[in-house]
Amino acid sequence: MAEERARHPVGGVDYPRTMQELQAWFPDDAACLAYLERLRWGAGFSCPLCSGASFWQAGDGLRVCRACQRRTSVTAGTIFHRTRSPLQLWFMAAWLITAQKNGMSAQSLQRVLGLRSYETAWAWLHKFRRAMVREGRDRLRGQVEVGETLVDGVSAGYAGGSTGRACVMVAVEKPGPGRVLGRIRLGLADRPGTPGLMNFARNAVEPGSIVRTDGALPGVRLVASLLQRWLTGTLHYGVAGHHLPYYLDEFTFRFNRRSADHRGLLFYRLLEQAVVTDPHPLEEILDPDHNPYWNFS
Numbered sequence: 135m136a137e138e139r140a141r142h143p144v145g146g147v148d149y150p151r152t153m154q155e156l157q158a159w160f161p162d163d164a165a166c167l168a169y170l171e172r173l174r175w176g177a178g179f180s181c182p183l184c185s186g187a188s189f190w191q192a193g194d195g196l197r198v199c200r201a202c203q204r205r206t207s208v209t210a211g212t213i214f215h216r217t218r219s220p221l222q223l224w225f226m227a228a229w230l231i232t233a234q235k236n237g238m239s240a241q242s243l244q245r246v247l248g249l250r251s252y253e254t255a256w257a258w259l260h261k262f263r264r265a266m267v268r269e270g271r272d273r274l275r276g277q278v279e280v281g282e283t284l285v286d287g288v289s290a291g292y293a294g295g296s297t298g299r300a301c302v303m304v305a306v307e308k309p310g311p312g313r314v315l316g317r318i319r320l321g322l323a324d325r326p327g328t329p330g331l332m333n334f335a336r337n338a339v340e341p342g343s344i345v346r347t348d349g350a351l352p353g354v355r356l357v358a359s360l361l362q363r364w365l366t367g368t369l370h371y372g373v374a375g376h377h378l379p380y381y382l383d384e385f386t387f388r389f390n391r392r393s394a395d396h397r398g399l400l401f402y403r404l405l406e407q408a409v410v411t412d413p414h415p416l417e418e419i420l421d422p423d424h425n426p427y428w429n430f431s
């Protein structure tokens with residue numbers, strides 16, 4: 135039953151449906167911690183050091199592994215690792231990011247949350263982006279179109295500068311009845327060409343699916359134009375090349391959940407993935423060499 139619930143979370147039970155419910159559910163940090171514990175360890179505790187399942191609860195809210203005595207907090211090793219900000223603020227950020235259909239700029243997030251620095255808002259957005267798509271999960275299936283598109287307005291530096299184009303690989307499912315497009319996956323290509331596209335398809339698409347890469351691909355073309363519009367319309371300026379993979383993840387997260395009945399379900403999914411996503415300190419986010427996919431030339 136609990137497992138069934140996890141797969142089909144219920145509004146008002148598993149996630150707040152409105153801003154009022156959000157505020158009522160999470161009046162303090164303790165309520166936020168309890169929610170994160172449910173998301174991270176709801177199916178059972180696992181020690182990050184030895185994978186032991188047995189623990190005792192220490193008075194300070196930490197769990198202590200019975201096998202190796204390691205003390206763990208629910209935020210350790212997640213994007214909330216060692217944060218000095220109240221979790222309530224993080225939750226509000228997650229709500230705002232998911233409540234808006236097209237996302238939110240760091241500037242608006244800073245203003246609405248009253249954060250002291252722009253850098254904090256910017257870093258939070260990037261940390262959440264890293265939790266939006268999990269490699270190897272939710273592969274596409276059925277009939278899938280796979281193709282490439284060139285995206286404009288990508289810059290090589292931090293602060294704009296010369297802008298160029300990047301090659302983005304697109305996989306899109308043939309939709310069910312009454313829908314224009316199914317789910318998508320996106321990837322950044324080093325260079326246009328078949329070998330990279332085949333690797334991308336292998337990662338993005340369930341084995342046994344029918345993949346089309348030739349001829350007219352209306353789904354790929356439509357996704358490409360929506361992506362370009364989102365990148366230039368929402369962000370208003372050139373995306374730094376080494377951050378592009380994470381913007382692609384954000385677009386994918388939003389696109390694949392665009393018809394969710396409640397925006398609250400996106401909030402739930404985002405936090406659910408945030409508690410299993412590595413911390414990604416700011417220095418790493420800022421470091422262009424740290425990006426495993428990107429090679430700007």
Ligand SMILES: [Zn+2]
Nearest residue numbers: 181184199202
């Ligand atoms: Zn342990």
